[in-house]
Amino acid sequence: MTTTTEPTARPRTHKRVPAAPNRARKNPTRKRGPGSYAVIAAVTVFVLAFLSPFAIILVNSFKTGADYRANGSLSLPEQWNWSVIGDVWERVxxxxxxxxxxxxxxxxxxxxxxxxxxxxxxxxxxxxxxxxxxxxxxxxxxxxxxxxxxxxxxxxxxxxxxxxxxxxxxxxxxxxxxxxxxxxxxxxxxxxxxxxxxxxxxxxxxxxxxxxxxxxxxxxxxxxxxxxxxxxxxxxxxxxxxxxxxxxxxxxxxxxxxxxxxxxxxxxxxxxxxxxxxxxxxxxxxxxxxxxxxxxxxxxxxx
Structure with a gap:
């Protein structure tokens, strides 16, 4: 008596579709031309010109009278005098x-x-x-x-x-x-x-x-x-x-x-x-x- 063996069913394999290549768009950085640098320079000059009076006021607020007369208004204080603001606060x-x-x-x-x-x-x-x-x-x-x-x-x-x-x-x-x-x-x-x-x-x-x-x-x-x-x-x-x-x-x-x-x-x-x-x-x-x-x-x- 001969026995016949049925072929075992092969599992179905799903073919994977290869993914499309990721083509990332490259955003090249734009090179700044002379006009951009000119605008940046103009804005920088404007900001410095706008802030310079405040910086001068801040520096002179902590000077003594002798220091101001000796070195002028554009120099840093030789010694920061914090009592000037207190005196002005009381005077006014x-x-x-x-x-x-x-x-x-x-x-x-x-x-x-x-x-x-x-x-x-x-x-x-x-x-x-x-x-x-x-x-x-x-x-x-x-x-x-x-x-x-x-x-x-x-x-x-x-x-x-x-x-x-x-x-x-x-x-x-x-x-x-x-x-x-x-x-x-x-x-x-x-x-x-x-x-x-x-x-x-x-x-x-x-x-x-x-x-x-x-x-x-x-x-x-x-x-x-x-x-x-x-x-x-x-x-x-x-x-x-x-x-x-x-x-x-x-x-x-x-x-x-x-x-x-x-x-x-x-x-x-x-x-x-x-x-x-x-x-x-x-x-x-x-x-x-x-x-x-x-x-x-x-x-x-x-x-």
Missing amino acids: EFTQKLINSIQISLGVVLIAVVLALFNAYAIGIGRVRWRTAFLVFFLGVNVLPQEGLVYPIYYLFKEMGLYDGKLGYTILVGITYSAFGTYLLSSVFSSFPKELIEAASLDGAGRWTILWRIVLPMSWPTLSVMCVFFFVWSWNEFLYPLVLLISNDNQTVPLGLSVLQGQYSSDPTSMSAAALLGVIPMIVFFLIFQRSLTRGLTAGAVK
């Missing part, structure tokens, strides 16, 4: 001036932004009558020079009892800055999507709800830029506080630092220290709000 009562500037600048920002928001909402979205005439009026307020307004404002403050008061000065500057904010926000609100407002109105939202729930959140990048600009402008104001804030307890930082310059005498080291004290708060402010400023400037459209 910088703590009080700093508090006054912060209070006034924050008040100006609050008044200017709120007024500009309401005005622009009425003009840009509400479409009030004589819209063009209002925009021309606000533009004219921005064009008028301060020197032409100081005289009537001085007598107006005298009659109203607001002279030499931080409250009256804050209201004045806030209303003045709101004209620019109104003109800026009106152009932004004029291109605001009408579909969102119509949809909110159909859902029963009133004007205040539309303003606070829809318009304000979507306009926050522009408002943040306005807040930064208004704070810096108010901090650097000199003519209005010079005329309207005469008492030492109400003066701001620029006025307090100006007392170091006399008609027949000056102390360069003290003035450099005073300038350094005046610019440090602005540097700190920009470092804190630089992201908000960058986002506001790069916000090109309302999504």
Whole structure:
């Protein structure tokens, strides 16, 4: 008896398809031409020219008077004198001036932004009558020079009892800055999507709800830029506080630092220290709000 053995089934082998060769595209680095090097050199020169005054102020803020007279303003201090800044701080009562500037600048920002928001909402979205005439009026307020307004404002403050008061000065500057904010926000609100407002109105939202729930959140990048600009402008104001804030307890930082310059005498080291004290708060402010400023400037459209 013969037995037949069946051939064992061979396992099926799947042929692997060879992978396509990975042809990575090579991105050759572009060679910089003479134009690129010229641009880099121009930017470097511009940055150095921009920073050189700050470096000179920083160096002279820690010099003694004898060191400054012997070696000039461009040399490094022979011995770093840290007492110059302390002396200037006490002479000008910088703590009080700093508090006054912060209070006034924050008040100006609050008044200017709120007024500009309401005005622009009425003009840009509400479409009030004589819209063009209002925009021309606000533009004219921005064009008028301060020197032409100081005289009537001085007598107006005298009659109203607001002279030499931080409250009256804050209201004045806030209303003045709101004209620019109104003109800026009106152009932004004029291109605001009408579909969102119509949809909110159909859902029963009133004007205040539309303003606070829809318009304000979507306009926050522009408002943040306005807040930064208004704070810096108010901090650097000199003519209005010079005329309207005469008492030492109400003066701001620029006025307090100006007392170091006399008609027949000056102390360069003290003035450099005073300038350094005046610019440090602005540097700190920009470092804190630089992201908000960058986002506001790069916000090109309302999504």
